[in-house]
Amino acid sequence: MKKLFESKYIAAGIVAFVVIACSMLLFFLIFRLDDLGNLLGLLVGVLAPVIFGLIIAYLLNPVMNFFERKVFARLVKKSKHAAKWQRALGLTAAILMFLLILAFLIYMIIPQVAISLAGIASNMTRYINNFSSWLTETVGSNSHLAELVEGKLPELTQYLQEFSNNYMPYLNQIVDGLTKGVLGAFTALKNFLVGIIVAVYLLYSREKFIAQCKKVFYAVFPQTFTQHLLAVLNKTHKTFSGFISGKILDSTIIGILCFIGMSIFKMPFPLLISVIVGVTNVIPFFGPFIGAIPSAILILFVDPLECLWFVLFVLVLQQFDGNILGPKILGDSTGLPAFWVIFAILVGGGLFGVVGMFIGVPTFAVIYMLFRAFIAERLSKKGLSADTADYWPGTELSADSLPVNASETEKQ
Numbered sequence: 028m029k030k031l032f033e034s035k036y037i038a039a040g041i042v043a044f045v046v047i048a049c050s051m052l053l054f055f056l057i058f059r060l061d062d063l064g065n066l067l068g069l070l071v072g073v074l075a076p077v078i079f080g081l082i083i084a085y086l087l088n089p090v091m092n093f094f095e096r097k098v099f100a101r102l103v104k105k106s107k108h109a110a111k112w113q114r115a116l117g118l119t120a121a122i123l124m125f126l127l128i129l130a131f132l133i134y135m136i137i138p139q140v141a142i143s144l145a146g147i148a149s150n151m152t153r154y155i156n157n158f159s160s161w162l163t164e165t166v167g168s169n170s171h172l173a174e175l176v177e178g179k180l181p182e183l184t185q186y187l188q189e190f191s192n193n194y195m196p197y198l199n200q201i202v203d204g205l206t207k208g209v210l211g212a213f214t215a216l217k218n219f220l221v222g223i224i225v226a227v228y229l230l231y232s233r234e235k236f237i238a239q240c241k242k243v244f245y246a247v248f249p250q251t252f253t254q255h256l257l258a259v260l261n262k263t264h265k266t267f268s269g270f271i272s273g274k275i276l277d278s279t280i281i282g283i284l285c286f287i288g289m290s291i292f293k294m295p296f297p298l299l300i301s302v303i304v305g306v307t308n309v310i311p312f313f314g315p316f317i318g319a320i321p322s323a324i325l326i327l328f329v330d331p332l333e334c335l336w337f338v339l340f341v342l343v344l345q346q347f348d349g350n351i352l353g354p355k356i357l358g359d360s361t362g363l364p365a366f367w368v369i370f371a372i373l374v375g376g377g378l379f380g381v382v383g384m385f386i387g388v389p390t391f392a393v394i395y396m397l398f399r400a401f402i403a404e405r406l407s408k409k410g411l412s413a414d415t416a417d418y419w420p421g422t423e424l425s426a427d428s429l430p431v432n433a434s435e436t437e438k439q
Contacts, residue, residue, distance in 0.1 A: 081226075095117030098117070115231070274311075277352060284344060289301065294326065300326075
C-alpha cells in the first residue's frame with residue numbers, strides 16, 4: 028500500500044485532483060458570489076449566539092481579571108481551592124457588573140430617549156412652523172436671498188408632491204419592514220441572552236480553551252511557524268483590547284461631558300443627543316461628524332440659534348477629545364499614521380458598515396505591523412537600512428547601508 032501511494036501516477040492524480048478542486052472553488056467564488064454570501068449569512072445567523080458570546084467574553088475578560096487578581100485574591104488566599112474561588116467570584120462580579128450597567132442604561136436612558144422622540148414627533152408641526160418663521164424673517168431682510176428662495180420654491184413644492192405620490196404606495200412595505208424589524212429585535216435579544224451563557228463558559232474555562240487551540244496549532248503547523256503565529260495573535264489581542272476598551276471609556280466620558288454641557292446651557296434634548304454623540308464617538312475620526320449632524324438638525328427645528336451654539340459646543344468638545352482626552356486614554360495603541368487611519372475607516376465602512384468603521388482601525392493596525400516587520404526583515408537580509416529617512420526623495424543610500432556586493436557593483 029505504501030508503494031502504491033509513492034507511485035508517480037498516484038502523486039500526479041492527487042495533484043490533478045487538487046488543481047481541479049481549486050479551479051471549481053475559484054469558479055464558485057467568481058460566478059456564484061451571491062450564493063456564497065447567502066451561505067455565509069445563514070452560517071452567521073446560526074452561529075449568532077456563539078458570536079455574541081465571544082464578543083461579550085472578550086469585553087468582560089479584563090473586568091474579570093481585575094476582580095479576580097485585585098479584589099478577591101486576598102479574600103480567598105488561604106482557601107484550599109483559592110484559584111477556583113477567585114475565578115468563580117471574579118466571573119460572577121464581572122457578569123453582575125455588566126448586567127447592572129445594562130439595566131441602568133435601559134432604565135435611565137431608553138425611557139428618556141423615547142420621551143424625547145415622542146416629544147419631537149408630537150411637536151414636529153410647531154418646530155416646522157418656528158423654522159419657517161425664522162427662515163421667512165431671515166430671507167425677508169435680504170432681497171437677493173429672497174429672490175433665490177422664491178425662484179426655487181416651486182421646484183421644491185413639485186419635488187415634495189412627486190415624492191409623496193411615488194412613495195405612498197410603498198407604505199405597506201414599510202409596515203412589513205417594521206414588523207420584520209420587531210421580529211429581528213426579539214431574535215437578537217434571544218441570541219444576546221444565549222450569548223451571555225456562552226460567555227460564562229468561555230470565561231470560566233478560558234485557559235483550557237486557549238490550551239486546546241495552541242495544541243491544535245502545534246499539531247497542524249510546524250513549531251517555528253506556530254510560535255510566530257502565537258506571537259502575532261498576542262500582539263493582535265493587545266492592539267484590539269487596548270483600542271476597544273480605551274475607545275469605549277473615551278466615548279463614555281465624552282457622552283457624559285456632552286450631557287453636562289447641554290444641561291448647563293439648557294439646550295433641547297440633552298440626553299438623547301448625548302447618547303447619539305457618545306455612541307458615534309466610538310468611530311474614529313468620522314464619529315464626531317456622524318453624531319453631530321443629526322443632532323444639529325434636531326436642534327435646528329427647535330431653535331436655529333441654539334443649533335449654532337450646539338455646533339460650536341461640539342467642536343470644542345471634540346477638540347478636547349482629539350487633543351487631550353483621547354491621547355491620554357488611547358495613547359499610541361494602534362501605531363497608525365493619520366492617513367492610514369482614514370484609509371482603514373473608509374475601507375472597513377465600505378465592506379462592513381458601521382462595525383467595519385469601528386474595527387477597521389485595529390485590524391489595519393495589525394496588518395500594518397506585520398507588513399512593516401516583513402519589509403524590515405527583507406531589507407535586513409539584503410543588508411539594507413530599514414529607516415524610512417534613508418529612502419527620502421533626493422537621498423541616496425550610503426555605502427554603509429548597502430550590501431557589499433551592491434556597493435562594489437556600483438563602483439564598477
